[in-house]
Amino acid sequence: MSNTNTQIKLAARPTGMPGPECWKTEESQIPSPGEGEVLLQILQISLDPAMRGWMNEARSYVPPVRINQVMRALTLSRVMESNSPDLKPGDLVTGTQGVQQYAVAKPEDLTKVDATLADPSRFLSVLGMTGMTAYFGLFDVGQPKSDDIVVVSGAAGAVGQIVGQLAKIHGCKTIGIAGGEEKCKFLTDEIGYDHAIDYKSQNVAKEIKRHAKKGLDVYFDNVGGEILEAALFNLNRGARIVICGAISQYNTTDVQGPRNYLSLLVNRARMEGMVVFDYANRFGEAVPKMAGWLKEGKLKSKEDIVRGQVTDFSETFLKLFSGENQGKLILEIESV
């Protein structure tokens, strides 16, 4: 255990892709837990597209990260010291400790990891916010019936890989959209999508039409832009579009709205946004189901774990936007 706490703070708000100028590294003292608090060593940092939104000044579903504030991030941590009867040293917890090595927290803001259910890193992916986003976005907002055709963009990403598998478990036909042959192979060969569409080499609208002649029933959107338009061109009557994210739009200043949104009218369809935090009081119904499917082998979770230091955050984060990563991107902090 080093003597200092390396922290990555927001130095400036980005206008496009968040480059190194957005961050500054600071060393501070390792904090001491107060009464009822615990000291945590951060083991893994979850890297999520939503974090790009938190860097903007605009009002959103959570307050923006302030300039000079430690960058907000979901984390998996180990309890080092405890002044609380609820947690003991060695316990693993998830929380929102941010991009740093150590943090002090209150037990009520943490979720204890039950390592008998699954490998701890799963609690940042399939059993964490990522998996909960997939579960509640698909089932609550998308409301698929079995036999429905479910189309997912960013299908090889953290959320997308899970949505496809959940839809399959539910009895749906699944079509995943991803960039490149390797990812498409991953979709069909490893995680069981019925069809994969490579947006880099194929005409997405035509391919959706080929696999969904009457149109799609549920479209789970992680990317926005032209792929959202391709989906809108192919709605079945009464289709549901789940707006989970729009990674193609996060770093552009010239956002493109879906020009064919009137397809919603023609097809009596709806487009609805979701934020996973709204379902926090229902995670308990989803986690055991998801853990069960994991154990039965019906659900797989691919994690893209980058091992390094907190200072590798800036560069690693950009993998989300370059189309490079596959599965859930996690920065694992190597012990020094």
Next chain:
Amino acid sequence: MSNTNTQIKLAARPTGMPGPECWKTEESQIPSPGEGEVLLQILQISLDPAMRGWMNEARSYVPPVRINQVMRALTLSRVMESNSPDLKPGDLVTGTQGVQQYAVAKPEDLTKVDATLADPSRFLSVLGMTGMTAYFGLFDVGQPKSDDIVVVSGAAGAVGQIVGQLAKIHGCKTIGIAGGEEKCKFLTDEIGYDHAIDYKSQNVAKEIKRHAKKGLDVYFDNVGGEILEAALFNLNRGARIVICGAISQYNTTDVQGPRNYLSLLVNRARMEGMVVFDYANRFGEAVPKMAGWLKEGKLKSKEDIVRGQVTDFSETFLKLFSGENQGKLILEIESV
């Protein structure tokens, strides 16, 4: 009764505003009703923004009007001859007889007008498709709670004027958006909108914010374009956007999608399209209610009735798109 039937047929599909080149006038013989059929004289032709969509070749919720086909339109007609026990000469009916003077129809495709309920022209407006669109769009898709803030675009138009009044009857606070001082005066002084916004002279987004500090709960959209964006900037959490139409976009080839559609995500809001024909089997629940409110004076309906000939259709239709008309636009055919 003249000897010929003047018909307006679709001559060419428009690319922008549908000018005279889109239409041709033909004279044909007055048709004879077959067994079980009736001959109708068309008294009033309903002019609706949706008709612009029917002129396009694209697949929509109804098949496009074919080239050389009589232009589709909702009508109020009088039975002239009847070979059916269900209707007798003199009966008034509504149906989809199109832009012509006479038509033959089957009673099952017609709705008999109950003139004891209201003035016959109401059956093309507040008690017809227009009113049904307002009723089911607002209540079924918009799902307002009393005390909700309901914002309506095209508020002085046929549907918009009714939506505002229904929302008011339901206990909502209502904000109508229309173009020009006269229309705005009509909204607040004549049909009881709480506030009116003049999109021609005011900043719509700022004005919505002024009247709805926490954001709007229901937005009933008839216009699309920048006004839809202004509404998206001002969503309350869980807001519902009813996509009923997009008159600002019907005659443009460069449709603008709502660039800030991600407001749906941030605010967990939804945007849903509706087509009134889907509710046909439920009109019976709405018509008596609406007729009751009319009689009680709680609901007013302004009709913009243009008296003329079938051949005045082309020019009169354009009033819908110039922002000229106020209330429900109807072409009343003068007896020759």
